[in-house]
Amino acid sequence: MNPSCALRVGLALLLLLLPGAAAAWPVDLSVDVEAGRERFHKLTVVDWVQVEDPTVASAELLPGSNELLLSGKRAGDTRVLLYAQGTFAVWRLHVRPPAGQAATPEPDPAPLLAAGRRACPGLEAGQGSEPFLRATVREGACREALLALLRTDAFHARDLELTLDLPVLQAQLAQLSPGLAALGMRASYRGAGVVLEGRAASPAAHARALWLLFQGSLGRVALEDRVTVEGDGEGGDAGTPPPAAEAAPGRDAGTVGPGSLDAGSVGPASLDAGSLDAGFIEVVPPPAPAKRRRAH
Template identity: 60%
Template sequence: MRVRPPVSHSRSPWRRAGGRALSLLAPLVALLLCLLPPRAAAWPVDLAMPLEVGKERFHKLSAVEWVEVEDPSIATAEVLAGSNELLLTGVKPGRTLLLLYAEGKFAVWRLSVGAPGRPLEPEPSAEPLAAARKACPGLKSTEGAERSLTTAVNTGRCREALRTLLKTDAFLARELELTFEMTVLQEQLVALTAGLKGSGLTVSYHGAGLLLEGTTSPEGHRRALWELFRQSVGRVALEDRVTVQRPPPPEDAGTPGASGR
C-alpha cells in the first residue's frame, strides 16, 4: 500500500500542527510567498537563514507564540515584546536550528552563522546524495536555482539515507516530493514513539497524518515537536491535540493579601 502525504510545493515555511491553515509570516523575504497546506515538521528545514557573527537580523512575524534555538551558543533568537518581531543574532560560526511556533503551526529554520564578511560554506552533500540514490531506486533530483528531489520511500534503508541527506544544506522542505510505503511509515512511527517515551504524549497515524495527544509542560511540548522533526522525513499532516499545562505564576510576597493569611 502506498501513502502519498501532501507534497512540498508550497513556499510558506510554516508547518501546521492543528487548526486552520493560516499564514503566519509577513512577506518580508522572497521565500515566504503563499499558504501551505496542512504539514508536520520533518527533515529537511523550511528555510536556511544566513547570519554573521555579531550582527543582528530582524524579521516581522504576523503571529508568534514562542521560538527556541537548538544551540544558543551559535545564534540567539528573541521575540520582541509587543511587536511580533523576531531578532536573530549570530554568536559564533556554525549551524544550528530554530523552532518557531504560533497558532498551532510550527516551522524549523537552519541558522548558518559565518564570520564577518565570510558566509559559512555549504555542507557537502555529494556523498549523502549518492547514498540516497543507491538506497532509493528511481530517485530524481535537480540542483542549481530550481532544486528538487522526487522519490518513492519503499524501505527503511531509503528513509534513513534520505534523513542523512536532508540534514545537509542540499534541499529545503518545499523542494521535495516523496511517496511512502505504509510499512516505512510504520517504522517511522516506532522511532517517533520511542523518542516520546516518558513524555506523557502519544503519537499515531491516521492515514498519512500524525495525531499527537496527551498532557505535558511547555518544555515537554517543545521537546516533542523537536523529536517529530528529527525522526521524520518529508512532510505529513499533523493534528496537535496536546494539552499544555503551564505552572501557576509565583505568588508575589510583596502584594498585600498575597500571603500571611
C-alpha cells in the same frame, strides 16, 4: 488534466484545509547571519520560538510587534523551531565568522545524493535555481539515506515530493514512540496526517516532543496537536548540550502561522498557509495490498 495530476492537485488542496503541518527533515528555510550581527524577520502570527543551540545564536520577539530578531553569537550552525496555532516550522541558522575570518567550508552533498540514488531506485533530483527531489521510499535504507541528505542544505521542505510506503511510516513511528512516551505523549498517523496527543508536564516537554517529531521524521505530515500543556512559563533547551537556562523559548520567541516561509529570507517574511504543500506526506488511497502516503 490526467487522473494522476488531478489526484495530486486535489490532495494538495485538501491539505490546505488541514490543521497545520509538522516539520520534518529537511528544514523549511536557511538563514545566514554574521557572528556579532543581527537580522530581522517579520512574521504574521507568533506564539513562541526555541533555538536548539543558544550558544550559536539567539532569537527574540520584539515587544509590540511580530518581528523576530536573530542574533549571531559564534560561528556555527543551529536550528530554530517556530510554533503557532498548532503548527510549527524549523529553520537552519548559519552563523558566519566575523568579516576577515575564514569560514568553515560547507559539506558537499553530492556523495549523499549519490547514496540516495543507490538506496532509492527511481529517485529524481535536480539542483540549481529550482531544486527538486522526488522519490518513493519503500525500504528503511532509502529513508536513512534521504535523512542523511536532507540534513544538509541541498534541499528545503518545499523542494520535496516523497511517497512513503506504509511499512516505512510504521517503522518511523516505532522509532519516535519511546521518546514521546517518556514525555507523556504519543503520535499516530490518521487520515492525511499525524495526531500528537497526551499531557505535557511543562511547555519544555511539549517543545521537546516537537523536536523529536522533527528530528526523527522524513518529509511533512499535517499535524493535529491535541497535547494538553501543564503549567505556565517557558520551554526548555530542546535536548541540546547547552544549559537549559540559556534556552528560553518564551523570550527566544517568534513563530509562524500555518505554513512555512517560502522565499523572504532577507526582507519581511510570513509563514503563510499555501507554502507548505510541496513537502507534505499525504495518504494516497492505494490498490490492495499496498498502502502509501504521498508528500507534496
